[in-house]
């Protein structure tokens with residue numbers, strides 16, 4: 001479908017942000033006026049606590065307007081990259097934002113260089129901007145001269161170009177041809193492959209789709225690798241310029257995560273989860289009576305015939321019931337999401353693949369993008385995205401804008417916990433062993449697979465890439481494919497045959513253009529696994545702890561956040577517990593399969 005053929009009820013309602021594009025441009029003009037006012041009234045004058053606090057409040061006001069307007073245009077673009085007018089509008093909005101940020105870039109240096117007593121008073125009287133002053137001070141030693149910072153901010157707009165190139169190649173230029181299996185012709189597309197064919201029961205069709213998909217993306221491997229190389233080298237250069245020890249320290253710094261915590265997440269899962277997942281691969285092979293287990297078969301669900309087709313109305317019912325444990329207010333938000341059209345679930349040409357949730361500050365709604373195929377897996381995705389919505393509903397209401405920049409380390413906790421709560425609920429609704437196996441299959445095959453396998457293998461790959469870059473090297477398509485193949489081999493061993501094209505998986509995720517994002521999925525899910533157990537056994541008091549943690553926004557670091565939820569991530573115990581839990585679910589599925597005999 002083309003975007004203009006999509007039924008309106010399948011689209012999100014961006015007028016919840018503002019009435020129309022005229023209004024959005026006006027917001028940007030207003031923000032620009034504030035930026036000019038800030039420059040005129042405060043540049044060179046941030047020497048008193050009152051000036052610092054007032055200036056930051058104005059900056060906050062400017063950023064809220066910018067955030068709303070850029071969401072209005074940016075989100076519209078995400079639904080159709082092939083529409084050049086939408087792309088042009090979004091680019092214009094981003095460009096205007098960049099100008100404002102350049103104009104106001106002096107604030108950073110002037111604030112951190114103010115007298116200690118002035119800063120102390122500013123923090124004491126700062127209200128919603130107090131914490132951000134503390135954060136700026138923490139980063140002081142890595143700040144460059146005001147003029148250099150200004151130039152870097154001005155160029156910042158183009159720092160994101162590798163990601164734009166990646167997206168344009170993938171979403172606009174790549175065109176998939178139909179393919180034929182046993183005399184029947186099938187259409188192919190990026191989202192169609194990832195959301196549909198990877199789960200296809202018919203082995204000939206599934207493997208043929210994988211081959212045709214891989215052949216097509218391979219034609220773009222060099223342009224994609226060049227864009228990616230530029231991106232990672234940029235990270236390295238910035239780390240050097242700012243005086244970080246290495247690129248890892250620089251990338252982990254904003255989240256206040258130690259290298260130890262980061263490495264542990266990757267190393268422990270690579271080593272300890274692998275045996276369980278190999279067993280899982282064996283189970284899939286057995287259930288489908290496959291001649292061999294290949295990379296193209298890994299997404300198969302344990303019981304596809306049991307997998308009911310679901311409508312959006314079903315999804316609403318499942319999710320509302322599954323998350324009832326979170327309280328009435330939470331359930332009310334879920335119903336609002338459906339009623340007020342927060343969800344864009346159409347599948348159309350040019351639309352961003354995958355799913356995300358955006359919650360612009362000061363807007364009483366969130367915006368969820370996904371490609372709905374009517375599978376139970378989509379219900380889990382939706383519950384996940386609504387988890388992000390629930391998180392930012394809490395923290396946007398409790399914190400000033402600057403304290404809602406949540407560390408990535410735990411940003412996936414409030415989302416993945418919803419998937420686990422949904423599982424917990426479904427398990428209780430039906431004692432039938434086949435149903436039980438199917439629910440476990442959803443949890444392992446989707447929630448844990450996605451976060452602990454897909455994204456973790458990407459994280460392991462990404463770490464190798466950055467090691468090369470950090471040592472002064474560069475990466476090309478061959479290097480990247482080589483690294484990815486090594487990681488896959490190390491994890492799957494002999495249990496899975498790596499189909500040709502598996503090594504190109506590095507081309508498929510946008511996350512590589514967002515710093516060290518990939519490893520945080522399993523980190524977030526480690527916290528949410530422990531927390532969901534608490535909620536399902538303790539009920540309300542645990543929910544209260546959780547909501548308190550959500551409200552804290554970015555005023556807490558990952559270790560403190562987990563602590564508020566009653567989880568100690570300073571040791572490897574929660575991670576080992578989670579892996580053991582995954583293993584126990586796989587064992588149970590194996591037993592149920594024996595019992596069921598199919």
Ligand SMILES: [Zn+2]
Nearest residue numbers: 384388412415
């Ligand atoms: Zn998420």
